[in-house]
Amino acid sequence: MQVRQSMHSDYFKQLDTQQIRDEFLVQPVFQKNDITLTYSQIDRIIVGGIHPVDKAVELTADLGESLGVSYFLERRELGAINIGGAGVVEVDGETFEVGSEEAIYIGKESAKIQFRSADPKNPAKFYYNCAPAHVRHDTRKVTLEEASPTTLGEAKSSNRRTIYKYLVPDVLPTCQLLMGMTKLEDGSLWNTMPCHTHQRRMEVYFYFNMADDAAVFHFMGQPQETRHIAVHNEQAVISPSWSIHSGVGTQSYTFIWGMVGENQVFTDMDHIAVPDIR
Numbered sequence: 001m002q003v004r005q006s007m008h009s010d011y012f013k014q015l016d017t018q019q020i021r022d023e024f025l026v027q028p029v030f031q032k033n034d035i036t037l038t039y040s041q042i043d044r045i046i047v048g049g050i051h052p053v054d055k056a057v058e059l060t061a062d063l064g065e066s067l068g069v070s071y072f073l074e075r076r077e078l079g080a081i082n083i084g085g086a087g088v089v090e091v092d093g094e095t096f097e098v099g100s101e102e103a104i105y106i107g108k109e110s111a112k113i114q115f116r117s118a119d120p121k122n123p124a125k126f127y128y129n130c131a132p133a134h135v136r137h138d139t140r141k142v143t144l145e146e147a148s149p150t151t152l153g154e155a156k157s158s159n160r161r162t163i164y165k166y167l168v169p170d171v172l173p174t175c176q177l178l179m180g181m182t183k184l185e186d187g188s189l190w191n192t193m194p195c196h197t198h199q200r201r202m203e204v205y206f207y208f209n210m211a212d213d214a215a216v217f218h219f220m221g222q223p224q225e226t227r228h229i230a231v232h233n234e235q236a237v238i239s240p241s242w243s244i245h246s247g248v249g250t251q252s253y254t255f256i257w258g259m260v261g262e263n264q265v266f267t268d269m270d271h272i273a274v275p276d277i278r
């Protein structure tokens, strides 16, 4: 498990490209028949990928030393969205079929959790976010059709896109985790512009469905002090509360966002007018 410390925005201004990447870029997310884990001390989110190909992958970590518990979700909740082929998730003996673009929420106190692929030739890829939790909510699957959609933006500003909200209070209760996926229309390359910050939540963006020779220039930093980080396929970026999070692709892409913090009202954002960005 990799551990990332929290950071003050004044310190962030001094970082060079490599330092920004070391602190905020999460990669690789997927490794064959394995789980990857990055633990951010910002709201204690854990971010990673679970990629079972020809054997089952268990949700596990160095529990005693890294998490201080006897099983992973003893004091946590987890959300995962499958961006690969058909997958199967087993939670304490109950089986959930989680297909492409479907999500699963796994409640606190779920003890034995295994992920499998239905077909090793088209393996599942579960991108997950995991957060501290204090109440157990029911484990359930959420389909793309059930995810509450919002379409925003316009073709002329190259930001026409639909935000599918899988794990939000309108769909199901969670302790703090919010998760969804944003799909851009053909020719639209900007996400989250005009941009925002949210004092009451941190966020992680995970970019995928990208060509090998494509990049997303992801902008971060305080609105008046921005930097960029070049992100390639299946990589994630951590965004502290003081940071904007917005990107533009050299080619098409899709992304998953996940938020952790104290307020679950999706629209609780501090919007920044484009002329105010520096």
Ligand SMILES: O=C[C@H](O)[C@@H](O)CC(=O)C(=O)O
Residues within 6 Å of the ligand: 161, 163, 181, 182, 191, 192, 193, 198, 203, 245, 257, 269
């Ligand atoms: O706080 C909310 C998140 O940044 C995303 O939902 C924004 C997003 O998907 C978009 O504008 O495309």
Ligand SMILES: [Zn+2]
Residues within 6 Å of the ligand: 196, 197, 198, 203, 245
């Ligand atoms: Zn946001």
